[in-house]
Amino acid sequence: MRLLLRSSVPSSTKGALVDDFKVMLTRKESFTCLAKAVAILVIFSLGAAAGLWAAAGPREYINTITVYFTGRGGGAPVCCRPDPDPDFAEFIAPTRLMHNMTDEQLFWRASMVPAAEYPFDRTPKVAFMFLAGTGVLPLAPLWERFFRGQEGRFSVYVHAPPGVAINVSEDSPLYQRQIPSQETSWGSVTLMDAEKRLLANALLDFSNERFVLLSESCIPVHNFSTVYDYLVDSHHSFVEVYDRNSKQCRGRYSRRMAPSITRQQWRKGSQWFEMDRDVARSLLTDTKYYPLFQRYCRPTCYPDEHYAQTFVHMRHGERNSNRTVTYVDWSRGGPHPAMYGARNVSPELIRSIRMSAEPCLYNGRLTSTCYLFARKFTPDALAPLLEMSSTVMQY
Numbered sequence: 001m002r003l004l005l006r007s008s009v010p011s012s013t014k015g016a017l018v019d020d021f022k023v024m025l026t027r028k029e030s031f032t033c034l035a036k037a038v039a040i041l042v043i044f045s046l047g048a049a050a051g052l053w054a055a056a057g058p059r060e061y062i063n064t065i066t067v068y069f070t071g072r073g074g075g076a077p078v079c080c081r082p083d084p085d086p087d088f089a090e091f092i093a094p095t096r097l098m099h100n101m102t103d104e105q106l107f108w109r110a111s112m113v114p115a116a117e118y119p120f121d122r123t124p125k126v127a128f129m130f131l132a133g134t135g136v137l138p139l140a141p142l143w144e145r146f147f148r149g150q151e152g153r154f155s156v157y158v159h160a161p162p163g164v165a166i167n168v169s170e171d172s173p174l175y176q177r178q179i180p181s182q183e184t185s186w187g188s189v190t191l192m193d194a195e196k197r198l199l200a201n202a203l204l205d206f207s208n209e210r211f212v213l214l215s216e217s218c219i220p221v222h223n224f225s226t227v228y229d230y231l232v233d234s235h236h237s238f239v240e241v242y243d244r245n246s247k248q249c250r251g252r253y254s255r256r257m258a259p260s261i262t263r264q265q266w267r268k269g270s271q272w273f274e275m276d277r278d279v280a281r282s283l284l285t286d287t288k289y290y291p292l293f294q295r296y297c298r299p300t301c302y303p304d305e306h307y308a309q310t311f312v313h314m315r316h317g318e319r320n321s322n323r324t325v326t327y328v329d330w331s332r333g334g335p336h337p338a339m340y341g342a343r344n345v346s347p348e349l350i351r352s353i354r355m356s357a358e359p360c361l362y363n364g365r366l367t368s369t370c371y372l373f374a375r376k377f378t379p380d381a382l383a384p385l386l387e388m389s390s391t392v393m394q395y
C-alpha cells in the first residue's frame with residue numbers, strides 16, 4: 001500500500017509530520033487494519049489542513065511526500081499487507097483452488113523451481129492433503145479444532161470424488177479447499193494419480209514446505225505446534241519403506257519392470273506418506289518409473305503401497321526416515337487394520353499412540369514421539385475424541 005500526498009507545505013514541516021508518523025508506525029509493529037485506516041485518515045486531514053494553510057504562500061515548495069507502510073511479513077495474506085499486486089499474491093499462494101489445467105499442465109507448472117531467493121517473507125507451511133474417498137470428512141470438527149488459531153502456518157487440500165462437495169461450514173479451514181478431482185478406485189493407479197494431484201496443487205503454493213497425505217479416518221494425536229515443529233524441523237521425509245520376503249511385498253514385483261527397477265530396489269510401505277518439498281517435486285517430475293507402475297503394477301499389486309516407496313528409496317533414500325508418522329494397528333491380522341469406534345476410543349489408547357513404547361529415530365536421536373496422526377477412526381468416534389482433545393491431545 002502506498003500513500004501519495006501532494007501538497008504545498010514547506011518541506012521541513014512536512015518532514016516533521018512524516019517522521020512523527022513513521023515513529024508511530026515502527027513502535028507499534030502489529031498495527032491493526034483499523035488503526036491503519038485511522039492513521040490514513042489522520043494523515044489525509046493533516047495534508048488537507050497543511051494545504052489550506054500554505055495556499056496563500058509562495059508555490060516554490062511544491063513537492064511530493066511518499067509514505068510507505070511497512071507491515072509485518074510472513075504467513076498468509078492478511079488485511080492491509082503492503083502488497084501492491086494482488087495477482088502476485090495469488091500466484092505465490094493460490095486462494096482459488098479450482099482450475100481447468102490437465103494433470104500434465106498442472107504437474108509441469110507445479111514442478112517449477114525458483115532460480116532466485118523468494119522475493120517475499122516466506123513462512124514455511126505444512127500442507128494437509130485429504131484423500132476423501134467418498135467425499136465425506138466425518139472427523140472434520142476435530143481437525144477444525146486442531147487448526148484453530150494457526151492461520152498462516154498450514155494449508156488444506158481435499159480430493160473428493162468429482163461433483164461431490166464436502167459438507168463443512170463457511171468458517172472452516174476445510175471450506176472451499178477442494179481441488180479439481182477425478183474418479184479413483186481402490187487398489188488401482190488412479191489412487192496414486194489422485195495423490196500426485198494433491199501434491200501438485202499443494203506445490204502451487206510456494207510457502208508449502210511439508211506435505212502430509214491423510215484419509216477421512218485420520219486424526220491428529222498431537223497439537224498443531226508439536227506437529228508443525230516436528231515436520232518443519234525434520235531433516236528427513238516420512239515415507240515408510242521396507243522390504244519383506246512375502247507375497248504381499250516381493251510377490252507384487254513384476255520382472256517386466258527390470259532393468260529400470262530391480263527386485264532388490266522394489267519396496268513397500270504405508271500409503272500415508274509425509275514428504276518435503278524437494279521430494280514432492282521430484283516425484284511429480286518422474287517420467288521414468290511411473291509408466292512402469294501404470295503398466296505392470298495392477299491388482300494384486302497396489303501402486304499406492306509401492307510407487308512412492310520404491311521411488312523415494314531409489315532416488316532419495318538418504319533423506320528418508322523410512323518410517324511413517326501415521327499410526328495404524330495391523331496386529332489383528334487380515335487385509336484391513338483395526339478400526340476404532342466410539343467404544344474403543346479411550347484416553348489410554350490415544351496416550352499410547354502419542355508416546356510410543358518402542359522409540360524411533362528423529363534427526364538422529366531416539367524419541368518416543370513417533371506418530372503425529374493415527375487411523376482408522378469411524379465417524380462415531382468423533383464425540384469421545386472431541387471430549388478428550390484438550391486434556392489428552394493438547395488442542
Ligand SMILES: *[C@@H]1O[C@H](CO)[C@@H](O)[C@H](O)[C@H]1NC(C)=O
Binds near residue numbers: 099100
Ligand atoms: C473451467 O471451464 C469451464 C468450461 O469452459 C468454465 O465454465 C469454468 O469457469 C472454468 N473454471 C475455471 C476455474 O476457470
Ligand SMILES: *[C@@H]1O[C@H](CO)[C@@H](O)[C@H](O)[C@H]1NC(C)=O
Binds near residue numbers: 167168
Ligand atoms: C451438512 O452438515 C450440517 C451440519 O452438520 C447438517 O445439518 C446437514 O444435514 C449436512 N448436509 C448434508 C447434505 O449432508
Ligand SMILES: *[C@@H]1O[C@H](CO)[C@@H](O)[C@H](O)[C@H]1NC(C)=O
Binds near residue numbers: 225394395
Ligand atoms: C502442545 O502440546 C505440547 C505437549 O504435547 C505442550 O507442551 C504445549 O504446551 C502444547 N501447545 C499448545 C499451544 O497448547
Ligand SMILES: *[C@@H]1O[C@H](CO)[C@@H](O)[C@H](O)[C@H]1NC(C)=O
Binds near residue numbers: 236
Ligand atoms: C533409510 O533408508 C535409506 C536406504 O534406502 C538409508 O540410506 C537411510 O539412511 C535410512 N534413513 C535413516 C534415517 O536411517
